[in-house]
Amino acid sequence: MRAFVFTDDSLTRRAGQFVWLAVNTEESRNAAFLAQFPVSAWPSFFIVDAVTETIAYRWTGGATVAQLDGWLDEARRAPAAPSTFTAEIEKADAANGRADYKGAAALYAHLLAGASGSFKDRPRVVDAYLFALQMTHQLEACAEEAVRWYPLEKDLANGANVASSGLDCALALPKGAKGRTELVLRLEAACREVLADPTVRFATDDLSSVYQELISAREDAGDEAGKGSDERAWVALLEDAAARAKTPEERTVFDAHRLAAYLEIGHPERAIPMLEQSEREFPKDYNPPARLAVAYRAMKEFGRAVAAADRALSLAYGPRKLLIYRTRASILEAQGKSDGAIETLREAVSYGESLPKGQAYGMSGIKKDLARLEKAGENPTPGPPHPASGPPS
Numbered sequence: 001m002r003a004f005v006f007t008d009d010s011l012t013r014r015a016g017q018f019v020w021l022a023v024n025t026e027e028s029r030n031a032a033f034l035a036q037f038p039v040s041a042w043p044s045f046f047i048v049d050a051v052t053e054t055i056a057y058r059w060t061g062g063a064t065v066a067q068l069d070g071w072l073d074e075a076r077r078a079p080a081a082p083s084t085f086t087a088e089i090e091k092a093d094a095a096n097g098r099a100d101y102k103g104a105a106a107l108y109a110h111l112l113a114g115a116s117g118s119f120k121d122r123p124r125v126v127d128a129y130l131f132a133l134q135m136t137h138q139l140e141a142c143a144e145e146a147v148r149w150y151p152l153e154k155d156l157a158n159g160a161n162v163a164s165s166g167l168d169c170a171l172a173l174p175k176g177a178k179g180r181t182e183l184v185l186r187l188e189a190a191c192r193e194v195l196a197d198p199t200v201r202f203a204t205d206d207l208s209s210v211y212q213e214l215i216s217a218r219e220d221a222g223d224e225a226g227k228g229s230d231e232r233a234w235v236a237l238l239e240d241a242a243a244r245a246k247t248p249e250e251r252t253v254f255d256a257h258r259l260a261a262y263l264e265i266g267h268p269e270r271a272i273p274m275l276e277q278s279e280r281e282f283p284k285d286y287n288p289p290a291r292l293a294v295a296y297r298a299m300k301e302f303g304r305a306v307a308a309a310d311r312a313l314s315l316a317y318g319p320r321k322l323l324i325y326r327t328r329a330s331i332l333e334a335q336g337k338s339d340g341a342i343e344t345l346r347e348a349v350s351y352g353e354s355l356p357k358g359q360a361y362g363m364s365g366i367k368k369d370l371a372r373l374e375k376a377g378e379n380p381t382p383g384p385p386h387p388a389s390g391p392p393s
Helices: 009-014 028-036 065-080 084-097 101-114 122-135 139-153 159-172 180-196 204-220 224-243 248-252 255-264 268-281 287-298 302-315 319-334 338-354 363-378
Strands: 044-049 054-060
Touching (some): 009 065, 054 084, 084 101, 084 122, 101 122, 101 139, 122 139, 122 159, 139 159, 159 180, 159 204, 180 204, 204 224, 204 255, 248 268, 255 268, 268 287, 287 302, 302 319, 319 338, 319 363
Antiparallel strands (some): 044 054
8 A cells, every 4th residue: 555555646635634654563662553443454444534633534454546546535525524424434433433343244235235226335344244243253244245245346446355254254164054155155266266357456465365366265175176276366466566667666566475376385495585685675674684584484494584584673673573573483383392482472472561562462372382392391202312413494
């Protein structure tokens, strides 16, 4: 969004219409903001009513310039055109904004059940509804609603998100669940329709998510050939997008997606050149070395992986630093250095407890890892010594 959408010249006409604010959720100084406006997924975008200090609109995930323009127009029109329907949408958005996803899902469901045909807020309402269903693990309803709304959304900018979100929910249903097979087939077909339609311009991020869900669907079906075909197409999409980037910042937008794709196809080494380039071009950004640590871990080059994690830790702050601690611990554990992994996780717990309330994301997972390793240390399994004393790879 920062590299491709907010830099668009067409948005200059919005100057003076809104007060623009970017909030870094990793920084402790923003803890009060997060307490008032919880964030459950990134990126999230809010339009906040300055009088009531409540969220008028909330959008999770990327967007095109056209979508962003639509939200801003809706926000400006709403006070001038009040209606019962508008009030109901605002009530649902308010629940969504305070992370009451169960309440939001029920309110959005009521809105959509009473809606006939098209209405200006429908794409945003459908996306928010599906997200609320996912967040409350109402998987069957999420998949069924995606099937219901996809035909109306497929030619719009959120069509890819509806298809991929629905397929994600369908695949998460227990195998053998009633209706699961049909839901997966219908939503997989919707995802393939999204990719096949050249007339609709979707964000590359959204198309990347579509490919990820299709790969999961082929794996679920035991179709290795189909999975491989989708993996190759996914890699090609991302490499083409990176090659067409006009600036280093635009190119690095695809680093995380490309790393995920290279890990998926079993070639993490292909991520090394791009991540090294990003680290050179953005020496104060913890993301490139953090991603290098993941890539080197997959390559079993543990010495380089730990070194990259340490570089990332020296730059990181806030809750993201916890994720890097956990990565470092997993590298040391894979290397056979359990004592080092335990020390790293203890340091992570200490650091996490120093963070403001609500910013220590992932602490439960770190504590589980720590408890598991400590228990294993108390009851070691007899066997050959770990190769920890050898030279680092």
